[in-house]
Amino acid sequence: MKYITPEQAVANGDKRSLDELRRLAKAPQSMCSVCNADTAWRFADTGMCFTCTTGEHDDSDDFELRMPPLMKQQREKAAKAGGQ
Numbered sequence: 680m681k682y683i684t685p686e687q688a689v690a691n692g693d694k695r696s697l698d699e700l701r702r703l704a705k706a707p708q709s710m711c712s713v714c715n716a717d718t719a720w721r722f723a724d725t726g727m728c729f730t731c732t733t734g735e736h737d738d739s740d741d742f743e744l745r746m747p748p749l750m751k752q753q754r755e756k757a758a759k760a761g762g763q
């Protein structure tokens with residue numbers, strides 16, 4: 680799995696809006712709603728892991744969203760400050 684930021688996803692031709700992709704990237708990591716053995720694939724926004732979504736096991740050419748480093752730091756800072 681390749682990790683990309685929402686900005687990179689848009690640059691790659693993703694048709695969803697940057698705001699939508701940012702929302703997905705910021706979503707708390709949850710477990711797959713089908714097998715509950717792997718983390719849900721945020722890029723596809725199905726609530727399922729890569730394997731349950733695609734039926735494939737090789738995710739080396741596929742993308743997962745990640746927070747840009749600065750945003751991640753801000754989120755961790757907010758968490759430490761006792762935010763929501």
Ligand SMILES: [Zn+2]
Nearest residue numbers: 711714728731
């Ligand atoms: Zn699964």
